[in-house]
Amino acid sequence: MEFRRIEEAVFKVLMIFSLLIVVGSLLAVIGIILWKGLPVLSIDMLTKTAEGGYYFGKGGGILNAIIGSLYLALGGTILAFFLSIGIAFYLQKEYSGGTRLSNLTRLCLDILWGTPSIVYGAFGFTVLMYFQMRASLIAGIIVLALLELPIMTRAMEEVIKTVPLELKEVSYSLGATRLETTLRVVSKQALPGLMTGVLIAFGRGIGDAASILFTAGYTDRIPTSLFDATASLPLAIFFQLGTPFPAVQQKAYASAVILLVIILAISITTRLLSRKYTKYIIK
Amino acid sequence: MSETHIQIDNVNAYYSGNHALKNISVQIPKKQITAIIGPSGCGKSTLLKCMNRLIDLTDEITYSGKILIDGENVFDKKTDIINIRKKMGLLAQKPTPLPMSIYENIAYGPRIHGLRKKPDLDNIVEKYLKLVGLWEEVKDRLNSPASNLSIGQQQRLCLARGLAVEPEIILCDEPTSALDPVSSQHIEQQLLKLKEDYTIVIVTHNIHQAMRLADYVVHLYLGELVEHGTANEVFENPKEERTRAYINGTFIPEYTIDTEVNLKGNECPYNFIYAKQALHKLGKGKILKVIVDYPTAVTEVPRGMEADGHNVLRVKQINESDWEILIRKN
Ligand SMILES: Nc1ncnc2c1ncn2[C@@H]1O[C@H](COP(=O)(O)OP(=O)(O)OP(=O)(O)O)[C@@H](O)[C@H]1O
Ligand SMILES: [Mg+2]
Numbered sequence: 001m002e003f004r005r006i007e008e009a010v011f012k013v014l015m016i017f018s019l020l021i022v023v024g025s026l027l028a029v030i031g032i033i034l035w036k037g038l039p040v041l042s043i044d045m046l047t048k049t050a051e052g053g054y055y056f057g058k059g060g061g062i063l064n065a066i067i068g069s070l071y072l073a074l075g076g077t078i079l080a081f082f083l084s085i086g087i088a089f090y091l092q093k094e095y096s097g098g099t100r101l102s103n104l105t106r107l108c109l110d111i112l113w114g115t116p117s118i119v120y121g122a123f124g125f126t127v128l129m130y131f132q133m134r135a136s137l138i139a140g141i142i143v144l145a146l147l148e149l150p151i152m153t154r155a156m157e158e159v160i161k162t163v164p165l166e167l168k169e170v171s172y173s174l175g176a177t178r179l180e181t182t183l184r185v186v187s188k189q190a191l192p193g194l195m196t197g198v199l200i201a202f203g204r205g206i207g208d209a210a211s212i213l214f215t216a217g218y219t220d221r222i223p224t225s226l227f228d229a230t231a232s233l234p235l236a237i238f239f240q241l242g243t244p245f246p247a248v249q250q251k252a253y254a255s256a257v258i259l260l261v262i263i264l265a266i267s268i269t270t271r272l273l274s275r276k277y278t279k280y281i282i283k
Numbered sequence: 284m285s286e287t288h289i290q291i292d293n294v295n296a297y298y299s300g301n302h303a304l305k306n307i308s309v310q311i312p313k314k315q316i317t318a319i320i321g322p323s324g325c326g327k328s329t330l331l332k333c334m335n336r337l338i339d340l341t342d343e344i345t346y347s348g349k350i351l352i353d354g355e356n357v358f359d360k361k362t363d364i365i366n367i368r369k370k371m372g373l374l375a376q377k378p379t380p381l382p383m384s385i386y387e388n389i390a391y392g393p394r395i396h397g398l399r400k401k402p403d404l405d406n407i408v409e410k411y412l413k414l415v416g417l418w419e420e421v422k423d424r425l426n427s428p429a430s431n432l433s434i435g436q437q438q439r440l441c442l443a444r445g446l447a448v449e450p451e452i453i454l455c456d457e458p459t460s461a462l463d464p465v466s467s468q469h470i471e472q473q474l475l476k477l478k479e480d481y482t483i484v485i486v487t488h489n490i491h492q493a494m495r496l497a498d499y500v501v502h503l504y505l506g507e508l509v510e511h512g513t514a515n516e517v518f519e520n521p522k523e524e525r526t527r528a529y530i531n532g533t534f535i536p537e538y539t540i541d542t543e544v545n546l547k548g549n550e551c552p553y554n555f556i557y558a559k560q561a562l563h564k565l566g567k568g569k570i571l572k573v574i575v576d577y578p579t580a581v582t583e584v585p586r587g588m589e590a591d592g593h594n595v596l597r598v599k600q601i602n603e604s605d606w607e608i609l610i611r612k613n
Contacts, residue, residue: 098342166379169337170441174392174448175369184391189382280382280428 033260037253045254050220050231057245060220062255067222068230070262071137073206076144080152080205081198083145088156089186094168094178106154113150118210120147125214138226140216147211148201155200159193160186167282189281195274199267206263209234233259288313288452288482289334294348296329296338303329305506307348311499316474316483318497318514320490322529325503327486331454333357334484335371336364352452369396372445372481374455374470378437378462380429381444385412385421388429388440392448411443415473435466442473453477455485459492468586471496475582490530491595494518495582502526540609541569547576547605554580555587558610562593565612570596573608581606 044061051060087105089095096102124143128135163186171181187194209232217229218239233255240252289311296304303326311317319327332338334350336357350357357367369392381388389408398404408425412418417439421432429440438458445453455474459467474483474496487493493500493514500517502509502525510523521527544561546554558573565571575581585595588610596609 093342094340164379165340166375166377167381169340169375170373170379170381170444171391172340173335173337173368173371173373173454174395174444175365176391176395177365180395184395185381280384280430282380282382282430 030260033253033256036250037255037257040247040250041254041257045251046258049222052220054220055239055243055248057247062231062233062236062251062258064220064222065231065233065236065255066258066262068137068216069206069233069259071223071230072140072144072212072216072232073202075137075141076148076205077152077198077202079141079145080148080201083149084152084156084197084201085194087153088160089182091153091157092160092182092186094182106157109150109153112146113154116210117147117208118213120211121214124211128215134227135215135217135229136227137216137223137230140212140230140232141226143211143215144205144208147208148205151204152197152201155197156190156194159190159197162193163189164282188277192274192278192281195270199270202266203263207234207259209238233262285315286313287311288352289484290349290351291330291334292349292351294330294333294346294350296326296333296344296346298329298341299343303506304333304346305508307503307508309501309508309511311482311484311501313482314478314480315498316478316485316496317499317501318493319484319486319501319503320488320493320529321503321509323488324505326506327503328456330503331456331484331486334452334454335368335373337368337373339364369448370450371452371454372442372448372450374438374442374445374453374458376457376460378434378441380432380437380440383429384426385429385432385440386425388444389447392444396448407447411447412440414446415439415443416469417443433466435462435469438462438466438470439473442470446477450481452482452484455483457486457488460488464586464590464592467492468590471582471586491585491598494598495585502529504529539570540572541565543572543574545574546580547574549575549580550577551579551583554584558584558588558608559591562588562610562612567612569612571610571612573610574601575606575608576604581608584608585610 044059046061046066047063048059048061049064050062051058054060091102091105120143124139128139133139167185167189168181171185176184212232213235216232218231218235219229220231221228223230237252237255237259240248240255243249287310291307291309291311294304294307295302307330319330321327329338333346334357338344338346346358348358352367352370355362355367381391383391386408389411390404393404393407398407409418412421417436420436429437432440459470462470471492474485477483485496497514499511500514501511502517504525510517510521510526517526518530521530542561542565544557546557549557554575554577558571561573562571573584575584581598585598585608589595593613594611596611598606598608600606
């Protein structure tokens with residue numbers, strides 16, 4: 001009796017301890033970024049592109065990186081979405097029949113998921129070199145899409161799997177085809193989960209630096225075509241932190257604040273949008 | 284015996300080796316209620332799912348034999364299964380609304396079969412919600428989520444949704460087992476009304492329900508067809524010992540009747556009220572026998588008593604006009 005009570009107490013302490021570590025480090029990260037970044041965050045940073053010598057402490061802002069990152073991450077996420085949704089639905093038993101091919105697909109996705117993003121970058125760079133192309137927005141988008149693909153697909157697949165068989169049975173019993181069932185019932189029921197999958201992937205995409213380092217390049221201008229090189233927030237943070245000037249280093253924290261706000265804004269909007277549809281979900 | 288609607292011919296089904304249906308051959312009569320009874324795991328749901336081939340959604344299932352509906356073999360891979368399924372409404376054990384509004388739930392079927400015009404869909408939605416007696420309750424909130432309805436209302440919605448694709452057959456897998464007594468009664472009433480126009484197959488655990496509803500009975504046991512025949516034959520005079528045992532196992536064979544009330548010549552609300560009064564005077568666990576001859580009372584009195592939480596032990600026709608109903612007070 002006594003022993004089991006002690007056991008209980010020990011586990012409780014352990015759980016609270018881990019919870020504190022998680023919450024504590026999250027608060028610490030956000031706190032440090034805000035504390036260091038907010039004081040130097042200025043309208044100029046948000047509305048101006050980098051002027052020559054920005055990284056030596058001259059004027060201008062990082063609008064080029066903000067816009068560049070939005071282009072890259074939105075583009076990559078949209079591209080990955082269309083690929084992922086197809087694969088995720090295909091991995092359902094009704095389509096793939098639970099075959100060896102679908103298991104192989106899953107294995108590949110899991111390996112891709114575990115691949116460090118610098119490897120994607122190096123791969124993209126090799127391909128660009130082969131075709132004798134320069135770093136560009138489109139190359140960055142494609143590499144980011146590849147990076148996001150496994151995360152999004154696996155997240156979506158898990159969600160689609162949880163759609164109750166009964167719902168599908170209802171749809172089929174009314175004479176619906178596989179596709180109708182997928183598009184009109186399964187995707188509706190899975191919608192909030194699908195959106196979460198997209199969000200997670202977007203977060204990964206917009207925050208990644210290594211994969212776009214060689215593929216999207218870096219420039220002080222806002223890209224005007226898919227074939228222009230583009231700046232990005234993670235690289236802006238990296239370059240600013242890398243300078244020997246404390247004033248510029250501080251701006252890196254301000255850039256991080258911006259990145260944080262973008263991720264937050266996107267996730268809140270998606271949630272608000274999806275609320276409109278989630279009220280129909282069958283629990 | 285009336286015309287056959289579904290002809291089941293030598294059907295076998297295996298779940299990865301587990302022989303779930305063994306050489307089942309039976310004919311389901313048209314525009315009657317056929318009850319499939321039998322203990323848990325005997326293959327009732329499997330047989331039902333074979334009829335519209337929903338069984339295809341199950342992993343590692345193999346089946347053989349023939350199921351003929353209007354001359355078409357459901358099991359034939361060349362048969363247009365969409366068309367077959369359209370002919371059969373399904374009412375599942377757990378009410379399963381689709382993740383949409385009440386209106387869209389009904390409109391879903393007609394829509395996928397090509398009906399696009401809003402006024403037509405409006406008509407269909409209204410017609411079938413009225414048919415299942417749900418219209419008055421939901422007409423002001425057709426656009427609210429179907430999942431907000433009560434469980435009983437959801438089941439009626441599901442019935443309406445199935446009917447909206449204009450099937451000829453309604454398949455029900457324990458359609459009332461998740462419902463409260465009043466909602467169950469509602470569904471049973473609907474089914475009795477619907478058998479004028481539809482062939483109904485109902486899987487049930489509840490022998491009383493089978494007795495109240497069925498014209499024809501199919502008794503399965505461990506995947507085998509033990510007995511089938513008209514409800515009278517099977518319930519009153521089962522040929523097979525196993526059927527007798529199953530029916531009796533659900534019943535307590537001998538009852539000591541504590542009070543007997545003869546309500547012959549009474550019409551409906553009175554039957555019900557007198558039965559209730561008689562029951563009121565009895566102690567808990569005592570048994571009341573009621574004799575009625577008013578047709579509606581045969582179904583209404585047992586339902587009312589079950590709705591009040593009492594146990595209806597037996598509903599049995601004793602001669603041309605009279606029925607006896609045994610009720611145990613709870
Ligand atoms: N998906 C499945 N995979 C493997 N075996 C199954 C599956 N579904 C049913 N079975 C088996 O097939 C047999 C018949 O099952 P079925 O569901 O048809 O029984 P049932 O009569 O409907 O039972 P219940 O009254 O409990 O619903 C059982 O032995 C069951 O274990
Ligand atoms: Mg069953």
